[in-house]
Each structure stands twice: as structure tokens, then as C-alpha cells.
Amino acid sequence: MITMSHSAAVGAEVHAGATSKARNLSLDRARTFLTLVVLLHHAVIPYTYFGHTDPTSWIGFDIVVLATDSFFMAMFFFLSGLFTWSGIARKAPSVFLRDRLLRLGLPFAIAAFTVIPLAYYAIALRENPELTFAAFWWKTVTVGPWPSGPIWFVWVLLAFDLTASLLYRVSAHLVDPGNRVSLAGFERPALFWLMLAVVTVSVYVPVLMYFGANKWFEFGPFSVQASRILLYFAYFFIGVSVGAANFDRGILSADGQLPKNRWLWVIATLVPYCLMWGMIYVKREILGNPDVLPHWYQAIYGTYLALFSAAILLAILAFFLHQKSPAQNLLDRMQGDAYGMFLVHYPIALWLQYALFDYALPAIVKAAVVFVLTVILSWGLTAALRKIPGASHVL
Template sequence: MTSTASLTTGAGTRIHGLDSLRAVALGLGIVLHSLMPFHPGAGAWMFSDGQSSPVAQELVNGIHLFRMVLFMALAGYFGRMVLHRRGAGSYLRDRLLRIGLPAVAFWPFAVASTGVVIGIAAALQGWEPPALAPQGEAIDPLLLLSPGHLWFLLVLLQCVVLTLLARAVLLRALGRERGRRIAERIGAALASPAGVLLAAVPYTAGLLLQESIAGGLREPVTVLPTPSSLTAYLGAFLVGWFLHARPGSLQALARQWPWLLGAAAVLLVAASLLQGGSLPPLLHAPVLAVAGWATAYALLAVSVRFLHRESPAMRYLADASYWSYLMHLPIVLALGLALAGLDWPIAVKLLVTWAGTAVLLLVPYDLFVRSTWIGRWLNGRRRPRALRLGRRRVDPLA
């Protein structure tokens, strides 16, 4: 995860648009998981609400197309920034501390607890929880330690390690100056009007490596690397990495925001119309990949163009977004299960879930994370709390 301390330019000026975009990317993950009980696909989620909605299905599919490649691109952009300010060794240690360690330390609370929530709900409501394996088949031991929604931390760490290894080899083979020039050229190509097509190549390859492209990219279900997801997300990480290598790349994208936004809208509609169709994978996969990347590029462009001013509220949410995403799933599941038996409109259930989740994530964050050692661990520094309950003020630079 990118620390909040790293969301700055080389001159030390915080990139507020990308700061906000990070919060949006992680927040959309929470929205996506809250929509899953209403997805009409059989077995699409750990439980079904009983009500379904094609709108929920379209939102899930659309968010899934672009959200994680956008996040990985941001991680790559800021990753290269940190590397060039602190050095490769310091960058790797920082990623191990803030990505690798949380994947282990938060697993019992963020992932294992979801099984407890599902088990309790199944016992109280009288239904069978999802099985880890078909009846009569042995359970894969690796599924017992599934990373759950923390899979993105493992994939991101794999991207970091592979990128650093490749960088070390290429610097030795090409030399620092030649390597810099090549990286700049790649960044310029990615920031050009045709850059979306170049970015979509690894995404397309990742889709084609799967048995089926239905539902888009699939996340790893064990701690072992999955070729399809690693290919797509390593490609996304490198998009951000090379965009940082090219000075002015974000400004170049910002100037393209009108057509990128229009292209994203058209391609998302096209991707939706093609879902469940009979288009051959070799044609279907590129459409999904370009739609996902056009949306990611459009959001990058809009955020840089229009969200360049600091917003204290968005700054706070960006700081809280990592903690919130790590810890949201058992809360979203518990609230969704509690509402599943009620004959309320889906929109009302979602609003209750979102409001309850926000309170149950942000209040503990402010009280026990933001100004403590946990906040320093996750975000790079402790920050003053928003809620003042008579406790001492914390030096934000500590």
C-alpha cells in the first residue's frame, strides 16, 4: 500500500488529486462488496439477500473492470517516486512493512473473522454456509489460509519484488542513463492518446490466461501467485511506474480528460452489452481490457485536472482508506446478513449498510489508529485525530 507520506511530488508538494483517487479506488471496493448479495448470479457471493437487481450486477461488473488496475497503477506511480527519493533498499523495506506485514497481521481480524460471521448467521438463520470444496472432494489446505480480500496486498508485493529485480538487471545491462531514457519513452507512449491501448495489453493477456473471461479478472484464492492476475496487475503497476518516469505525464493525461471520459462511457456500455454473449475470447478480452483502462485513465485525468486543491475531508478519507479497506469485509457481511431477511428496498439496505460501515470503520480509526503507532505503521506517520475527547494532541510529524 502506498503510504500517505509518499503522495507527494519530488518537490514535496502533495498530489491532492491522486490522493483523493486512492480513497475512491479503495472505497469502491467496499461498495462492490456491499452490492454482491444483490447480484443475480447464482453463487456469486458468500450469501444471497433474496432480492436481486440487474443494476447491482452492472455496477459490480463496471467497478470490477477498472478499480484494481487503477489502484495498482497508483501504487506503481508512487512506488517509483519513493524509490528515487529513498533508494531501492529503503523502498523494499517500506513495502514489506506496510504491505507484507499487514497481510499477515490483519488476516485473523479481516479475513478469518468473515468465516465466523457467516457461520453464526447460518446457524441463526438455518441455512448452509458455502462449502470450501464440492461434496466428496478433499479440501485444498491452502484454502484454509485464503488471503480473502487481502489478496491485493500479496499481488502488490509480488509486483514490487519483480519490478525491483528486473530494474536491477536492466540497470546493470543498460546503464542508468540509458535506462532512464527508455523509461521516459515508455512513459511518453503511455501518456499519449494511444496509451490506453498499450496499457491494455497485459490486462488482455491476463484475461486470456484464465479458463474463462466471464466476470473479468479473477483474484487469487490462495497465497500462491496466479499467472492471470499477476500478469494483468504487474502490467498495471508498470503503467504507473513508467508514467512517473516521464515528467509531465499526468498533465498530459489531464489535457485529454474530455475524450477519455467519453471513451470510458462508451466502452463500459459496450463491455456491459457483451457480457454473457458469444463473442470469441480473442475479441472479447481486448474490449474488456480497453474499457477498464479507459476508465482508469479517465479518472486519473479528471482527478489531476479538477481535484488539485487540498480538501481536508478527502485528505482524511485518503488517510483512513487503507485501514477501512483492510477491516471492512466482516462489517459489511454482518450488516448485509442482518438486513437480508427484511423486506426493505435494496436502496435502503445499501444506504444502511454504507452508513453503518462508515461509522464502524471511521470511529475506531480516529480513536485507536490515526494518532497511534498503528497509524504510523499503515500511513507512514501519526496524524491528529478529528474527534477531541480530552486526550493530548499528537504531533503529526512524530
Template sequence: MSQATTAAPVSERLHALDALRGGALLLGIVLHAAMSFVPVSPRIWFIQDTHPSLLLGLLTFAIHVFRMTTFFLMAGFFARMSFHHRGVRGFLRDRLQRIGLPLVIGWPILFASMYLIAIWASHFPNGGWSRSWPPVLPNFPLTHLWFIYVLLELYVAMLLLRGAFVRLDKSGIWQAVIDRAFARIMRNPLAPLVLAIPIGIAFCLDQRWINVMGVRTPDQSLMTNAQAWIGFGTAFGGGWLLHRQIGLLRLLERRWLAHLLLAVGLILIGFVLSGVMFSAPGAPKLPVSFAALRLASAILYAPAIWIATFAVMGLALRFMSGFSPAWRYLADASYWLYLIHLPIVTVLQVALSQLDWPALVKFAVILVVAIPPMLASYHLFVRFTFIGAVLNGRRAEKRVLPHGGIATA
């Protein structure tokens, strides 16, 4: 274990990290609610609002930089905790219940509803099938549930890797070496740059990559792409190793402001670069080639992912470590809300898309109309029912594990 001193009890840090995990899921709802207002061509969403917004474009760009890396880092952290609490069989049974079952049951319902919404959107000149819809076999449209499919893959990969280490490294020498190497990286102020190297290389080798897409998400196939394995796998593994040395969290808490300032700067630069790369056809041509701009974007975007991830982790540890009933409730509800939100949000986007209202007003209406009923459905039909037991575990069990829900993912 790391010898780093702790600023707060471990239980308080888990409150902060669980709130962060829930926040990452809730930010996904905000992200998708803003997608119809992104001023990009060709259209990438089911509907493009008649009033695009550069500010909402920046919001989606910023959230997309760090959200899923943060989520998978937390997933790896809590996966190791759950594994050592439950054992191999208990862990597998728990993951199949909380992750596998919602995927199998929820996917047909969500896909059917999204298909119908896309048909409705196609009646408008600025809506309908985007470049990836309808999916053509052998592609498989996982929609926004791709993240739990990838979680299942990462659980299997990590258990196999851990089993091999336990069998081949019975003395624990190599595990100690890995722990020391990881601690040395995390203690170095350049840690985000080191962790960004694998995904940065993947970006540079992908000739079709552009920074607005971030890490390629495997939402259209059961064959997870290499970028997702590298980007999210690195985060998941980092979270697993971080749980082995929880004292390292103190470093992220101490560096939150520096990471935040750097993250804001890199995100703004990346957003400007994306605008330059996809400037209007009549705009003056730059002396720099598209390939050079793409390479610069990749070099900047990869560290931005990890710097922003460390920034939000540090913020959570610094300001959200104490127990908060409101954050506890939202963290519990976030999994359900994220599972059900996409058809609700998309229906509202299509319904509002033709109105002559400012983009920010429409965006606010979408969130204000969508979130309260979703929270009500969680409280009435999920929190104290068998659905809540499947998704978040039994209420009594969560008194033992205060980081319940998908936080143990």
C-alpha cells in the first residue's frame, strides 16, 4: 500500500467518488440533451434543431472529453472493492445481475423506441437517419447501452488477467513491481501525460479520427473497437490499481486546481481546432494542412482526457467528501435515469426542433420536462422494488456498502 498520508477517512472519499460516478452518468443525460443543438455538418444526431448553439456545442465537446474515462476509472476502482468483498463467484453473480440483466432486458425496449423516434424525425428536413442509422447488419446497435456491454468485457478481461497473475506470480513480486510503478507515475505531476500515451498513439494511427468524436464508442457493433479497449481499458485498469493504493487519491485532491486550469485551456484549444478543421466552405484557407491539424488535435486531446478526469476527481475529493443525502440519492438514481433517458430526451428534441425559440431555452425545457418524471419513476417504481434490488442491490446490503449501485461496477 502507498505510504501517502490521507486527508479524510476512506469512507468519506468513497462518498466523493460515488457522487462523481453518478455525476458522470447524469452528465450523459445533459450531453445527449444538447446534441440536437450542436452546429455541425453533416448532422450526427436524430434531429438537428433549427436553432443551433455554439455554446451548447462547446458544452458537449467539454463533457465528451472526460465523462466516460472518468466513469470507467471509477468502475475499475469499485470493481476491485466489490471483488474483494464478494469473491469471484459472488462478483460474477452480482455483475451479471446488475449489468448483464439490464442490457438483455433493456436493449430491445430502448432500440424499438429509438427506431420509432427516428422514423418520426425523418418527417422533418433536419431530422431522420444520421450516418449510422438505421444500422445495417452485421452491425449491432447497442445505442447508449454500449457502456455496460464494454463493462462486462472489461470484467472478464480483468478477472482473467488477475487469475494469470495469481497463478504465475505466487510470490507477489510482479504485483509489487506494478504497484510501485503505478505509484511512481501517479506521484509525478506529468502522470496525465504518461497515461495518455496509449490512447494518443491510437488517435494518431487512426486516419479518420477527429477530436469531436473523442474515443470511438462501440455503439454499433458487438466487436469492441481497439480505441475503446485502449482508452476505456486503460481507465478501468487504472481504477483497479488506484484502489490497491487508495492513499494516492490525496495527490489528485491536492492538484485539483492545476488540473482544472489545464483542462479548461486544453478543451478550449481543442474546440477552436475543431472549428478550424470544419470551417465553412467559403472561409479563407489556412496554410496548415488538415492532416497537420488532426495530428495536433490528437496530441492535445489525449492528455486533455486524463487532465480533465483528474480535475473532476480532485474536485469531488476536495468538495464532496462529506456524506450528502441529496448526492447519495442522485448517485443511486443515476443508473436508472441513464438507462431510460434517451427516448425521453429525443422525443422532446424532435418536438421542440421546429419551434422558433432560442436554443438555450429549448435545452432548458428538455431537461426540466425530462428529469422530474424520470426521478419520480425511480422513486415510485425502482428504489424500493425488485428493480432497485437488481440495479442497485438490496437496501440492507447498501448499509454495508455505502457506495452501492453501479458504483460497485
């Protein structure tokens, strides 16, 4: 018999906005926190060495972006998979497909035609101030390129959900090995981390060596980073396995060893993170920052990234599992709007960066303004959109 710490009504969405009989407060807060991390990531990118598109920059933002880029989407897929298996079990295939298309397919389609062109128009104006939005939109959807921005996650998650549905029809026991490791992780979280690390290194490093870090598969607005597609599916399917049965007695139990040893996981996170910076130094100062990196470099760096991603996932969840206070905080108030904020924030961030471009302000000031206003405006816009009849079922 499958037992859950709460209802699986969230399905596989980024957000925890769907209703359920008894919420898992820790996971709800973790999802919302990750949404804010996404907004922070996009707020500071122009002020980094990696994405230096503004006249000012600050090395502290490179530290932030290297960390966020290395784990947050993988963690989103892990959390999104937690309640997928039981959702598939409770619903007929046609109902599951309908729900996924409503929650994921419809928002992706709407955002691809509206949110994304509006976001990238801010970048296009920097190159051609005379360009009209109508001309830019038409070229985007007919000729291209048609970038997806952060919403690539939504269509990939839909594809993963449908794949999981097919796998469930093959055998509902496919997730049993991962679930057993999760149960063992109640007492020995390091065992679960080891499984996560071995699996993700195995699927990520060979693909990274083959494609490199910058290759994207693209077809219209459908895009995904080639080197990470299997990494993301591994996180998703491991999340599916964790949530399949006995959720309250596995790695994510608030009474297990993971939250009790949360500071050890911080240390476990810092070690591979520092090693990643060491490899970046090698790339820039020893290899001369080449366009094509040698395979040995990709293998070592990819291993460190996978180890870091696995450790920080457990570290973050450990802290949220430790926080048992039911008193409502900002994350709780934002929780119902988090998915909508993820969908609508990108043009807000890019237009704020566009507006601040010509001002001689420190990078920290610009990034702080962009982040705070992006949170406020995307939250307010989402709250307004959710008041439209029927919109709350999608957002």
C-alpha cells in the first residue's frame, strides 16, 4: 500500500499551487524558495563575468550564478517528480494527459507567444532602437530564432510526465529500487547521496563530453541544453522514486537523519563547489579559455558539478525539513503564486535591466533593484491573473 505524507494533487508542477488535503509545508517552502532563486539568477546575470551584458559587474554575482546554474533546475525536476507516480496511479491515462496539458502545455504555449517575445524585445531594442514590437514578434515566430528563455523547463517537464506515464504502464515497480534507497536514507542520507551522485555522474559526464556545455537542442520555442537533458531526467525519475511509497519514512522525513545533519551537508556542498572554481581557474589561466575544452576537463568539471548538485539538493531540503514551525512566513504567502511568478518574471527582469543600463550605478545596486522589483511585480501580476475566472486552475 502506498502511503504519503500528503496528497499527491500537486502532480509534477514547479509550483505547489494545486490543492491537497494536507500540505507538506517543507516541500512547499522549498519550491517557493527555488522560484525566488530563479528570479535572483536572472536578476544578476548581466552583472557577471559569465553574462556581462551591462557596463558594470561584481564578482560576487559570479559566485551566485555558478552555484544556481549548477543545481536549481535539477532540483526543480526532483521536486516535480515527487508526486507524479501516485498521480498517474489515481488517474486514467486520458485524465492524466488532460491535466498535464492544462497545467503545463497551455501555459507554455501562451508564454511562448507572449511572455518570451516581450522579454527578448528588450534585448533587440538595445541593438536596434527603431525596431517595433510587431515586427520583432512576427520575425520571432516565423523566421526565428525563437528562444524559450526559462519556460523551456515547462515543456521538458511535460515530456517527462508523459514518459513517466508510459513507464508506469510498463511496470509500476520500476521505481522500487530508488524507493528502497530513499527508505535507507532515513538513517543514512549519505547512501542516498551516493546513489544520486553515481547516477547523475554516469548520465551527465559522457553527454557533456560529447556535446560540450553550450549545445542546445532547438526547434522553434522548444529548446533544452543537450548536455543536461539526461541529468534532468535522472533527477526527475529519482524524485518519482522517492515519492512513490512510504514518503514519510524515507530520505525526506522530517524525523530522519537528513535534517539533523544539515550543517554537514553544507560542508559536503562547499567542497565540490570550490573544486568547480578550481577548474574554472584552470580553464581561464592555464588552458587560455579555449572555445573547445578537452575531454579530460569536461569529465572532471562535470563530475564536480554533479557532486555539488546532489549535495546542495540535500542541504537545502535538510534546512527546510528542519523548519517545522507552522507559523506563516513570506514563502507561505507566496506559495500559491510561485508558478505564475516563474512564468511571467522574465520580461519584467529584462526590461528593468534595459531601463537601468545607461545609469552609472554599482552592479550591486542595479541587481538589487532588478531583483526586488521583479519579485514584487511578478507576484502582483500573477495574483491579478489568478483572479481571472479559471486561471487559478492553470496558474
